[in-house]
Amino acid sequence: MTPADESRATNPLWVPWPRFVPAILGCGIGIASLVLVARAQAPAAAELSDVGPSPIPAATPYIDTHTHFDEKHPADTVRALLADEPRENAAKIYLQIPPFSYTDADRFDADVILPEARKYPTKIGVLGGGGWLNSMILESVHTGDSGPEVQAKFRDLAERLVREGVAGFGEMAAEHFVGSTGYEYAPPDHLLFLLLADIAAQHGLPIEIHMEAVPQAMDLPAPLKSPPNAAHLNENITAFERLLSHNPRAKILWAHLGVDGTGFRTPELCRRLMSAHPNLYMEIKHDPKSPGKHPVLVNGVVDPEWMKFFQQFPDRIVIGSDQHYSGHDDPGRWQSDVLILNQLPGAIRTKIAIANARRIFTPNPPPPVRK
Ligand SMILES: [Zn+2]
Ligand SMILES: [Zn+2]
Numbered sequence: 268m269t270p271a272d273e274s275r276a277t278n279p280l281w282v283p284w285p286r287f288v289p290a291i292l293g294c295g296i297g298i299a300s301l302v303l304v305a306r307a308q309a310p311a312a313a314e315l316s317d318v319g320p321s322p323i324p325a326a327t328p329y330i331d332t333h334t335h336f337d338e339k340h341p342a343d344t345v346r347a348l349l350a351d352e353p354r355e356n357a358a359k360i361y362l363q364i365p366p367f368s369y370t371d372a373d374r375f376d377a378d379v380i381l382p383e384a385r386k387y388p389t390k391i392g393v394l395g396g397g398g399w400l401n402s403m404i405l406e407s408v409h410t411g412d413s414g415p416e417v418q419a420k421f422r423d424l425a426e427r428l429v430r431e432g433v434a435g436f437g438e439m440a441a442e443h444f445v446g447s448t449g450y451e452y453a454p455p456d457h458l459l460f461l462l463l464a465d466i467a468a469q470h471g472l473p474i475e476i477h478m479e480a481v482p483q484a485m486d487l488p489a490p491l492k493s494p495p496n497a498a499h500l501n502e503n504i505t506a507f508e509r510l511l512s513h514n515p516r517a518k519i520l521w522a523h524l525g526v527d528g529t530g531f532r533t534p535e536l537c538r539r540l541m542s543a544h545p546n547l548y549m550e551i552k553h554d555p556k557s558p559g560k561h562p563v564l565v566n567g568v569v570d571p572e573w574m575k576f577f578q579q580f581p582d583r584i585v586i587g588s589d590q591h592y593s594g595h596d597d598p599g600r601w602q603s604d605v606l607i608l609n610q611l612p613g614a615i616r617t618k619i620a621i622a623n624a625r626r627i628f629t630p631n632p633p634p635p636v637r638k
Contacts, residue, residue: 322602324356326609329620331360331601332628333437333475333522333550333587338379344592345383348391351592355601358621359390361628362592364397365448366440366477369406374398377433385432392628394437394475395428396463401439404459405451413458421459425466434628436467437475437520442503444479444528445495452497456509464510464517471631473518473548475587478503480532488529500529504536511544518627522587524549525563525573532561534572541580548627549580550587551619553603564603569610581615585624 336344348360362384367374377395384391403421407413425436439460443451453460455478467474481500487493511519524537541547553564563573577584586608588601608620 322354322598323605323609324354325605325620326356327617327620328356328358329586329605329608330358330624330628331355331588331590331604332520332585332624333552334360334362334590334592334601335365336362336380336591337593338375341380341383344380345387345391348592349387352390355605357601359392359624361392361394361434363394363435363437363475366397366401366438366443366451367448368451369402369409371402371448374402377428378431381431381433392434393432394435395431395433396425396436397438399424399428400436400459400463401451404439404453404457407459408453408457418459418462421462422466425463429466429470429472433472434630435473435475435520436463437473438522439463439474439476441476441478441507442481442500443477444491450494450496452501454501454506455503456506456513460510461513464514464519467518468514468516469631471518471629473520473627475520475522475550477522478507479528480504480536481529482531482536485529491528504540508540508544511540511547515544515546518546518548519544520548520550520585520587520627522550523552523589524584525561526552526554526557526559526589527561528559530560534561534576538576538579541583545583548583548585548623550585551604551607552587552589552600553607554589555599555603556597563607567606569607574611577611577619578615581618582623584619585627586619 336348344362348362352358352360362380364376376398377393381393381395384393400421403417403424407417428436440448440451441453441455441460455476463474479500481502482504484502485500487496487498487500524532527533537549541549551563553562555564558564561570561573563570569577586604588604590598590601608616611619
């Protein structure tokens with residue numbers, strides 16, 4: 268056991284407040300540099316890095332549907348999550364797997380955390396597939412092979428994750444700028460995405476998808492750099508709508524509302540897609556260190572356009588902070604989502620905080636056993 272491990276064992280993940288350590292930059296963080304061109308950095312960001320000896324808890328119990336963890340210390344992660352939930356007023360936290368590529372030799376999947384997390388099914392949920400399934404989709408895009416053998420293997424792995432107890436499939440990526448994982452592109456109507464939608468619908472499980480909005484083909488927006496990102500981005504909204512229409516029983520959770528890397532994930536686009544596709548859901552994220560081009564929090568206040576959007580679709584929006592629980596975490600992401608939540612009118616706050624997530628993450632009952 269190294270000194271670092273020892274310190275984790277005796278004082279697992281959480282460090283005294285306020286301790287500023289740069290957050291582990293996760294999926295979606297490829298837009299970190301966009302902070303330079305985003306709206307003027309909200310004063311709230313500075314405030315959030317110095318929130319005092321205690322964070323501000325949610326005004327109502329909430330479920331965080333999207334977080335990540337340290338796969339090398341699953342037991343510590345679970346212990347620390349259980350200890351932290353009361354401080355956040357979090358009723359349940361869902362962990363998920365980063366969207367890995369087939370070229371990521373150290374990719375992993377939900378099996379690394381499920382044995383520990385399964386002990387606390389009311390407090391912790393796990394989504395899987397970011398390691399096994401996302402990498403297969405990217406490999407299939409690369410090779411062009413999505414034939415019967417590839418489909419069979421993909422289905423086997425997805426069904427294995429379901430048997431092992433995942434609460435959904437994630438994190439999948441269709442357009443992902445470089446962050447903790449590399450640049451990734453896959454058409455959201457790729458045959459394996461459609462297959463996953465069918466499997467997810469069959470079990471009543473949601474699919475989490477990370478996808479920068481690209482409503483028309485475009486050059487990579489500044490200040491993002493290529494390489495490592497692609498120089499040109501493919502239009503993806505048409506294909507995304509094909510995925511949504513493919514199986515209306517598949518619940519598709521579009522991650523990272525607010526953290527927009529292209530400038531096109533606007534309230535208007537989100538409104539149009541939500542109106543057209545009742546199986547589309549969205550997850551609110553705000554990263555004070557990397558707010559992106561359409562942040563929900565501006566100067567610490569919920570943007571009025573986003574507020575209108577939340578009020579229009581109160582039954583299909585959830586909290587997905589993308590917090591990384593890894594041992595030295597700046598709590599800025601979950602704290603920001605809590606500050607958003609606390610500003611919502613009471614009538615919609617409870618839905619977005621907890622009721623919607625409970626509904627989305629309720630799987631289909633198992634089929635009756637034949638005698
Ligand atoms: Zn992501
Ligand atoms: Zn994520």
